[in-house]
Amino acid sequence: MADANPGRRRSDRSLRLRMFSMLVFRSLTVRGSRIGIALGAILVGAAVVSALTSLYFDISIKMSEELRAFGANVIVTPRSAGQTGGEGTHGIAAETLRAAIGALPQGKIVGASPFLYGVVRLDVANAVLAGVDFQGLRAISPYWQVEGSWVTADFDDRNVMVGRRIAQTMQMKIGSPVTIINRDRTHQVQVRVKGIVDTGGAEDDQVFVNLPLAQRLLDRPDQADLAMLSVIARGGEADALAADLARRFPDIEVRPIRKVSQADGKILDKIEGLMALVATVVLIITILCVNATLTAMVAARTPQIGLQKAIGAGNGSIVAQFMAETTVICVVAVALGLGVGFALAQVLGQAVFGAWVTFRPVVVPLTFGLSFAAALIAAVLPVRGAVRIVPARVLKGE
Amino acid sequence: MTVSNQLTSDATSSRFGSTEQGRMVIDIRGLGKRFGAVAALQDVSFDVQRGEFIAIMGPSGSGKTTLLNILSLLDRPTEGDYHLDGIAVASLTEREQTVIRREKIGLVFQQFHLIPYLSALENVMLAQHYHSVADREEALEALEHVGLAQRRDHLPSQLSGGEQQRVCIARALINAPALILADEPTGNLDADNEGLVMGLLERLRDEGRTIVLVTHNPDLGERTDRIVRLQHGRLAS
Numbered sequence: 184m185a186d187a188n189p190g191r192r193r194s195d196r197s198l199r200l201r202m203f204s205m206l207v208f209r210s211l212t213v214r215g216s217r218i219g220i221a222l223g224a225i226l227v228g229a230a231v232v233s234a235l236t237s238l239y240f241d242i243s244i245k246m247s248e249e250l251r252a253f254g255a256n257v258i259v260t261p262r263s264a265g266q267t268g269g270e271g272t273h274g275i276a277a278e279t280l281r282a283a284i285g286a287l288p289q290g291k292i293v294g295a296s297p298f299l300y301g302v303v304r305l306d307v308a309n310a311v312l313a314g315v316d317f318q319g320l321r322a323i324s325p326y327w328q329v330e331g332s333w334v335t336a337d338f339d340d341r342n343v344m345v346g347r348r349i350a351q352t353m354q355m356k357i358g359s360p361v362t363i364i365n366r367d368r369t370h371q372v373q374v375r376v377k378g379i380v381d382t383g384g385a386e387d388d389q390v391f392v393n394l395p396l397a398q399r400l401l402d403r404p405d406q407a408d409l410a411m412l413s414v415i416a417r418g419g420e421a422d423a424l425a426a427d428l429a430r431r432f433p434d435i436e437v438r439p440i441r442k443v444s445q446a447d448g449k450i451l452d453k454i455e456g457l458m459a460l461v462a463t464v465v466l467i468i469t470i471l472c473v474n475a476t477l478t479a480m481v482a483a484r485t486p487q488i489g490l491q492k493a494i495g496a497g498n499g500s501i502v503a504q505f506m507a508e509t510t511v512i513c514v515v516a517v518a519l520g521l522g523v524g525f526a527l528a529q530v531l532g533q534a535v536f537g538a539w540v541t542f543r544p545v546v547v548p549l550t551f552g553l554s555f556a557a558a559l560i561a562a563v564l565p566v567r568g569a570v571r572i573v574p575a576r577v578l579k580g581e
Numbered sequence: 582m583t584v585s586n587q588l589t590s591d592a593t594s595s596r597f598g599s600t601e602q603g604r605m606v607i608d609i610r611g612l613g614k615r616f617g618a619v620a621a622l623q624d625v626s627f628d629v630q631r632g633e634f635i636a637i638m639g640p641s642g643s644g645k646t647t648l649l650n651i652l653s654l655l656d657r658p659t660e661g662d663y664h665l666d667g668i669a670v671a672s673l674t675e676r677e678q679t680v681i682r683r684e685k686i687g688l689v690f691q692q693f694h695l696i697p698y699l700s701a702l703e704n705v706m707l708a709q710h711y712h713s714v715a716d717r718e719e720a721l722e723a724l725e726h727v728g729l730a731q732r733r734d735h736l737p738s739q740l741s742g743g744e745q746q747r748v749c750i751a752r753a754l755i756n757a758p759a760l761i762l763a764d765e766p767t768g769n770l771d772a773d774n775e776g777l778v779m780g781l782l783e784r785l786r787d788e789g790r791t792i793v794l795v796t797h798n799p800d801l802g803e804r805t806d807r808i809v810r811l812q813h814g815r816l817a818s
């Protein structure tokens with residue numbers, strides 16, 4: 184014993200850490216069943232939280248994707264106050280429309296197109312001419328069925344798209360030449376059919392050309408009749424956006440178009456609260472369960488804690504040990520809980536929305552965070568109990 | 582200078598049972614302890630010199646454990662002064678007392694109090710860990726010192742009472758404390774093991790350690806340098 188060396192270096196971090204982790208893992212492995220209960224409680228909590236958040240985030244994202252797919256959901260028209268409106272005369276400056284569209288938050292717009300309507304003569308029959316922005320039109324019309332292809336360039340004066348019924352009656356095919364003549368017969372252009380549009384709606388009787396060409400043919404320079412927008416907005420969001428735009432641009436009227444998926448948005452809004460409630464309740468149960476387990480664990484280990492203090496463990500060491508043990512349990516439980524939760528999310532997704540739930544990474548930190556918070560709250564009282572153990576009292580001889 | 586700084590340098594300079602310090606390890610004056618209406622100790626004064634091996638004896642309930650708890654800073658006196666290795670310890674905060682305890686005191690218990698899920702060696706290393714840093718080689722030497730090197734990997738449940746007590750002594754020794762306090766260390770042992778443990782304590786005394794032993798056994802008391810007798814919480818002369 185001659186070389187007992189109490190001047191051992193305190194600064195040896197890695198040695199201290201090794202001893203500390205040995206202590207933590209040994210004490211965890213001796214109380215298997217108790218640890219199992221705490222682990223199970225956190226696992227269930229983490230599973231429910233991750234299932235609900237998976238469902239929530241995924242369905243939200245899918246919902247806006249569906250909204251995106253649904254097409255135009257906001258319509259902008261000139262303010263009609265006091266104007267009965269002679270046909271083809273009352274429009275808005277295309278400039279105003281562009282400014283209004285530009286004023287929307289960038290990430291919210293899926294697409295937008297102005298529309299200028301007028302009647303023209305196609306070779307032998309009359310038809311409705313629609314001047315559009317083809318790129319925008321394509322973005323807000325995902326459900327259109329197009330034979331041939333879309334007009335891609337916005338300043339393409341040579342190509343047009345025609346509705347299915349016009350194509351049928353006039354026996355047009357992709358590549359057919361068409362002559363468009365305005366009603367005054369002052370303008371005439373020769374174009375080609377690039378695509379045939381089938382929507383089952385009014386579009387089937389229209390001819391689509393780019394806006395500048397329509398403005399020339401109809402002799403309404405820089406004008407448009409309305410604009411259609413597709414914005415990503417759920418529930419009341421579309422209304423809020425519309426109101427905001429209308430306030431900023433007094434010349435125009437902005438109306439959200441009611442669509443079916445708004446109802447889905449409302450469902451999500453409603454169960455959002457319910458899901459938060461369920462998650463909270465489950466977390467509270469987790470806290471109670473973990474608290475009970477840790478309390479029992481401290482009680483069972485009272486003599487050892489007393490001994491540790493007697494041989495020089497400070498309160499900090501005791502707290503650190505319990506926190507480390509809780510953290511280890513938590514990490515294992517959350518890792519397992521995330522897996523179980525994802526499976527649970529599939530069941531819920533199928534049952535409620537009839538959809539598979541895609542993994543969303545944000546769920547992982549969220550579940551970890553909430554589960555750790557719950558475990559820490561659960562550990563406060565037991566750890567305080569451990570700190571308050573008085574060695575002299577618990578080490579007394581029987 | 583903070584207590585812990587002071588202690589660190591002390592511990593570094595004193596390898597074991599240092600004589601560089603003052604001669605007095607324990608110096609108590611007018612010590613009293615009340616538990617409500619019960620006066621467990623009254624006006625107890627004595628001192629222990631460095632290298633001394635003393636026994637505290639007295640009938641059950643005479644206050645021996647109470648006194649030892651105060652000496653080991655696990656409890657506070659309600660009256661009187663206590664200087665340990667020259668430091669007035671009674672007025673220190675709990676945190677400071679913990680530091681003093683791990684630097685200066687080695688404890689041996691009647692019930693051994695080994696951590697059940699740590700091996701013999703790890704139990705010794707735990708005391709090193711709280712003191713400074715665990716050192717396997719050194720802990721092994723301490724086990725060798727008590728004749729248990731070959732049982733280093735056994736859990737307390739796999740050791741006999743006498744062996745557990747020897748591990749406990751190795752743990753008490755490991756940080757070269759200024760003072761070893763043992764409350765009836767042989768109370769749970771048979772005669773053979775009692776002899777072994779007592780022999781070990783005597784050897785430690787021979788190596789220069791300061792030891793306070795509480796015992797009921799007059800034969801053991803006789804083998805120490807001096808006996809302090811307690812009666813109803815007072816020194817009996």
Ligand SMILES: Nc1ncnc2c1ncn2[C@@H]1O[C@H](COP(=O)(O)OP(=O)(O)OP(=O)(O)O)[C@@H](O)[C@H]1O
Nearest residue numbers: 616619620621639640641642643644645646647648
């Ligand atoms: N925590 C306490 N609360 C109240 N009274 C106490 C407490 N601890 C000890 N006492 C009393 O103080 C007196 C001395 O007790 P102590 O344990 O010091 O005796 P002892 O000499 O160690 O006895 P034994 O030989 O049986 O171990 C006893 O009367 C005991 O009842």
Ligand SMILES: [Mg+2]
Nearest residue numbers: 580645646647
């Ligand atoms: Mg006693």
